[in-house]
Amino acid sequence: MRRFFSIAAIAIISICGLLSISAYAQETVKVGFIAPLTGFAAADGYSSLESAKLAVDYVNEHGGIKGKKLELVSYDDACQPDQASALTRKLIENDKVTVMISGSYSSPSRAAAVICQQAKVPFTSTYAVHPSIVEAGEYCHRIGMAAPIQGRTGGYFAVRELGAKRIALLIMNNDFGVSLAEALKETAIKLGAQIVYEKKYPLGETEFRNYLNAIKAADPDLIYAPGYYNEAANIVSQAREVGLKCWLMGDEGYDSPKFIELAGAAANGVFITTDLNRDSERPMTQFFLKNYKERTNIDADMVGASAFDAVMLVSHILNKVGTDANKIIEYWDTIENFEDCSTGPILMFQNRSAIRPMDIQIVLNNQFRYFYRYYEPEVIYLNPPSGGK
Amino acid sequence: MLLNLQDVEIAYGRIKVLWGISLCVGEGEIVSLVGANGAGKSTLIKGIMGIVPLRKGCINFLGHDISKKHPWERAKMGIAYIPEGGRVFPDLTVEDNLKLIASLCKNELNVRKRLDMIYSLFPVLRERLNQKAGTLSGGERQMLAIGRALMSKPKLLLVDEVSMGLMPKLVSSVFETLKALKDSGISMLLTEQNVSEALAISDRGYVLENGRITLSGNSEELLENEQVKTSFLGI
Amino acid sequence: MLQILVDAIVLGCSYALMAVGLNMVYGLLRIIHVAHAALYTLGAYVGLYCLYHFSSSLWLSLIFGAIFSALIGTLMYRIIYNPVLTAPRYVPLIAGAGVFIASQEIFRLLAGPYPYPFNASFKFLSLTHSHLRITETQMLIITFMIGAFLCLYLVINNTNLGMMWRACTQDMELAASSGINVNLIIAVNFMIGSALAGSAGVLMALYRNSVFPTMGAMVSYKAFVVVVLGGFGSIPGAAIAGILLAVAESLLGMVPLFNLPREAIAFLVMVLVLMFKPKGLFGR
Numbered sequence: 001m002r003r004f005f006s007i008a009a010i011a012i013i014s015i016c017g018l019l020s021i022s023a024y025a026q027e028t029v030k031v032g033f034i035a036p037l038t039g040f041a042a043a044d045g046y047s048s049l050e051s052a053k054l055a056v057d058y059v060n061e062h063g064g065i066k067g068k069k070l071e072l073v074s075y076d077d078a079c080q081p082d083q084a085s086a087l088t089r090k091l092i093e094n095d096k097v098t099v100m101i102s103g104s105y106s107s108p109s110r111a112a113a114v115i116c117q118q119a120k121v122p123f124t125s126t127y128a129v130h131p132s133i134v135e136a137g138e139y140c141h142r143i144g145m146a147a148p149i150q151g152r153t154g155g156y157f158a159v160r161e162l163g164a165k166r167i168a169l170l171i172m173n174n175d176f177g178v179s180l181a182e183a184l185k186e187t188a189i190k191l192g193a194q195i196v197y198e199k200k201y202p203l204g205e206t207e208f209r210n211y212l213n214a215i216k217a218a219d220p221d222l223i224y225a226p227g228y229y230n231e232a233a234n235i236v237s238q239a240r241e242v243g244l245k246c247w248l249m250g251d252e253g254y255d256s257p258k259f260i261e262l263a264g265a266a267a268n269g270v271f272i273t274t275d276l277n278r279d280s281e282r283p284m285t286q287f288f289l290k291n292y293k294e295r296t297n298i299d300a301d302m303v304g305a306s307a308f309d310a311v312m313l314v315s316h317i318l319n320k321v322g323t324d325a326n327k328i329i330e331y332w333d334t335i336e337n338f339e340d341c342s343t344g345p346i347l348m349f350q351n352r353s354a355i356r357p358m359d360i361q362i363v364l365n366n367q368f369r370y371f372y373r374y375y376e377p378e379v380i381y382l383n384p385p386s387g388g389k
Numbered sequence: 390m391l392l393n394l395q396d397v398e399i400a401y402g403r404i405k406v407l408w409g410i411s412l413c414v415g416e417g418e419i420v421s422l423v424g425a426n427g428a429g430k431s432t433l434i435k436g437i438m439g440i441v442p443l444r445k446g447c448i449n450f451l452g453h454d455i456s457k458k459h460p461w462e463r464a465k466m467g468i469a470y471i472p473e474g475g476r477v478f479p480d481l482t483v484e485d486n487l488k489l490i491a492s493l494c495k496n497e498l499n500v501r502k503r504l505d506m507i508y509s510l511f512p513v514l515r516e517r518l519n520q521k522a523g524t525l526s527g528g529e530r531q532m533l534a535i536g537r538a539l540m541s542k543p544k545l546l547l548v549d550e551v552s553m554g555l556m557p558k559l560v561s562s563v564f565e566t567l568k569a570l571k572d573s574g575i576s577m578l579l580t581e582q583n584v585s586e587a588l589a590i591s592d593r594g595y596v597l598e599n600g601r602i603t604l605s606g607n608s609e610e611l612l613e614n615e616q617v618k619t620s621f622l623g624i
Numbered sequence: 625m626l627q628i629l630v631d632a633i634v635l636g637c638s639y640a641l642m643a644v645g646l647n648m649v650y651g652l653l654r655i656i657h658v659a660h661a662a663l664y665t666l667g668a669y670v671g672l673y674c675l676y677h678f679s680s681s682l683w684l685s686l687i688f689g690a691i692f693s694a695l696i697g698t699l700m701y702r703i704i705y706n707p708v709l710t711a712p713r714y715v716p717l718i719a720g721a722g723v724f725i726a727s728q729e730i731f732r733l734l735a736g737p738y739p740y741p742f743n744a745s746f747k748f749l750s751l752t753h754s755h756l757r758i759t760e761t762q763m764l765i766i767t768f769m770i771g772a773f774l775c776l777y778l779v780i781n782n783t784n785l786g787m788m789w790r791a792c793t794q795d796m797e798l799a800a801s802s803g804i805n806v807n808l809i810i811a812v813n814f815m816i817g818s819a820l821a822g823s824a825g826v827l828m829a830l831y832r833n834s835v836f837p838t839m840g841a842m843v844s845y846k847a848f849v850v851v852v853l854g855g856f857g858s859i860p861g862a863a864i865a866g867i868l869l870a871v872a873e874s875l876l877g878m879v880p881l882f883n884l885p886r887e888a889i890a891f892l893v894m895v896l897v898l899m900f901k902p903k904g905l906f907g908r
Binding site: 038039040042045046173199200201205206207209211234241242243258261262263264298 | 627628631632635728729732736737738739740741743757759828832833834836837838841842873874875877878885886887
């Protein structure tokens with residue numbers, strides 16, 4: 001009798017356990033998310049995590065994933081590749097996430113991509129630009145603009161639209177800055193411009209006067225300074241201080257209201273290549289800008305927009321094909337004209353990188369304003385169709 | 390009693406150096422602390438000055454327990470320290486080395502008079518006034534060290550190996566100076582390897598061996614003691 | 625050319641202001657005060673807080689930044705360094721590094737990860753010429769640095785406090801037994817060094833128009849290079865080496881084919897100096 005009870009008890013406990021596990025599993029679809037919430041990149045980590053949460057709330061208010069709730073499991077990678085890979089493993093093995101999103105910089109994203117590829121878990125980076133992230137394999141995607149496209153767009157704009165013949169490069173010395181600069185340089189030279197100055201500076205540099213004085217001596221028509229807004233604000237204001245009157249062009253890393261706040265009046269007239277068009281009337285863009293501001297009391301930036309879009313796109317895919325990894329990546333490559341995102345729209349995925357019309361924005365009256373948009377395949381495609389050049 | 394140590398124990402980290410040291414110095418007395426190299430003499434002096442903390446026991450000075458006081462507080466109560474090897478501040482001038490002490494107790498004594506007294510004791514120092522102390526010879530540095538200790542008009546002088554590294558001629562003149570100071574009413578506790586010279590000028594003595602006091606008594610008695618004779622005097 | 629020199633000197637002033645504090649601590653306690661740069665950031669944040677909450681005057685934030693950093697710097701010594709002074713030298717080094725890293729996250733938690741602009745209003749001299757332009761901020765930094773060093777020099781060489789400080793740097797034990805309140809001297813030392821770091825933080829926040837949690841990172845190792853260059857413990861060495869380093873960085877950065885970032889130059893110079901003058905340019 002006693003034995004029967006104990007067996008029954010064990011049986012009941014284990015059934016309850018099983019039920020609770022399966023019930024729990026039925027409740028949510030988990031998406032893993034890593035972002036730098038501490039360390040030097042904490043500001044971008046905050047933007048991207050809050051934006052991702054905003055998107056998750058939006059998805060859940062609009063029916064979730066086939067009736068289940070979407071759940072974001074996020075960790076802090078401190079922008080360290082080793083932490084990114086450890087946390088990605090943890091998200092896959094312990095948290096059993098269906099899809100991984102990296103809201104981090106290029107090097108942690110690369111580390112996470114490799115782990116996801118091994119584990120066969122669909123992965124996407126958000127605003128990280130380095131080409132090699134998607135090269136980890138068929139499970140790895142990119143929502144943001146790949147560096148080759150973005151740099152090329154900058155090159156076309158500088159040479160063809162602004163007519164710059166002499167270009168100076170002041171490059172942030174990391175994956176981001178270098179890969180952008182290389183792409184722009186290649187395009188600019190192909191289009192007939194000349195690179196008159198090229199120098200790298202380290203992340204966290206604050207003093208650019210000596211570079212800028214040298215640039216002034218080289219007398220360029222345009223300075224392209226790929227980097228992040230913190231350094232860029234110093235570059236731009238010091239460039240005006242030393243009396244440089246040429247065009248200044250940056251990248252999506254400048255795309256934060258903080259850039260304008262820090263650079264002050266000197267920010268006016270700076271061009272950037274970005275994918276967040278604040279002047280756009282697309283409802284999702286306006287939804288994101290308005291709700292992000294309400295949620296955090298800070299104006300939205302490109303980094304956040306990219307993370308927001310990643311969650312939106314992932315939930316779209318999950319709603320379409322369910323949680324099977326192979327179906328997810330199969331469908332991913334066939335997506336066309338995805339409109340439910342704050343940037344873009346995303347026209348398609350080429351080599352697992354998002355292709356979208358490329359925007360040039362300008363700072364006017366202390367605001368980012370729409371300036372120019374490229375639709376031409378030779379600019380915005382990862383592999384331009386006219387291969388015979 | 391001017392100074393009274395009871396059951397003092399000192400250790401560097403886990404390594405004990407001194408065990409159960411009890412000794413006293415009376416007003417106007419010179420007391421010697423003799424022992425071989427490494428017996429713990431210098432450590433005991435530093436313990437009394439407060440540079441090295443006590444593990445156990447207490448130190449009474451003028452009836453106050455000073456074992457918890459900082460070295461500078463002890464200095465202000467009237468204890469002065471002449472460290473081993475003529476340690477002075479090498480990058481300060483001779484005059485600054487002396488004035489530094491004076492500046493700390495300016496109300497209590499007439500600096501000029503005090504300086505004159507020291508210069509008359511050690512005329513060499515007057516010639517070297519603006520020289521950095523680091524450039525002095527060993528003997529001159531030792532004089533400066535004594536002079537510094539006297540600047541504060543101390544009641545008790547702790548003298549650590551004053552003869553070490555000095556020429557024999559200088560050694561006896563230094564000991565004469567100490568004796569003269571005693572006559573002016575300053576009490577002293579000296580450690581010395583030069584046992585016979587030390588006991589010659591002191592009233593009493595303690596023998597320190599391996600961190601413990603093994604013998605104590607009047608200087609004459611100690612000089613006659615067989616153990617002292619064999620281990621220190623080489624007789 | 626002159627312009628480049630002036631810009632470099634301004635930068636050098638910030639290195640020097642930081643390095644002096646480090647050197648004062650090293651001279652006295654023989655520890656490398658890694659957490660010193662935390663006080664630079666602290667000064668900037670305190671200055672920012674004054675700016676946003678009390679008045680838009682720079683002077684007030686400069687004073688508050690300096691005072692606050694001085695207080696926290698002294699507290700840091702009492703709480704962090706004092707208990708480990710007798711431990712092996714790497715212990716205070718690691719403790720300091722820990723405090724510095726933690727401080728960055730504390731600033732982030734208190735003020736958020738985003739950089740803040742530092743818009744202070746003030747009137748000062750400036751110079752605009754066709755070949756040379758010194759902005760008000762640059763002028764202020766140079767003046768502040770010269771003033772601070774002059775004061776420091778006078779205090780060290782002409783006052784009793786300075787004499788006691790010098791005595792303590794030469795022989796701490798002897799100083800204590802000579803009746804010098806060593807704890808007080810160390811506290812004053814930390815106070816002055818930290819106040820300089822704090823005011824450097826405010827000035828550089830003004831110069832760069834930004835305050836953010838990790839702003840001390842770059843400064844911390846630049847100051848370290850300056851300390852090595854100038855010689856450990858030498859205050860005039862720190863001042864001169866700070867300016868020399870900034871000038872060297874700027875001039876080498878101008879050489880067309882010399883494509884090394886500023887950091888590389890700093891450490892290259894450090895390695896070269898260590899090879900030929902291991903005690904630094906002005907070390908004893």
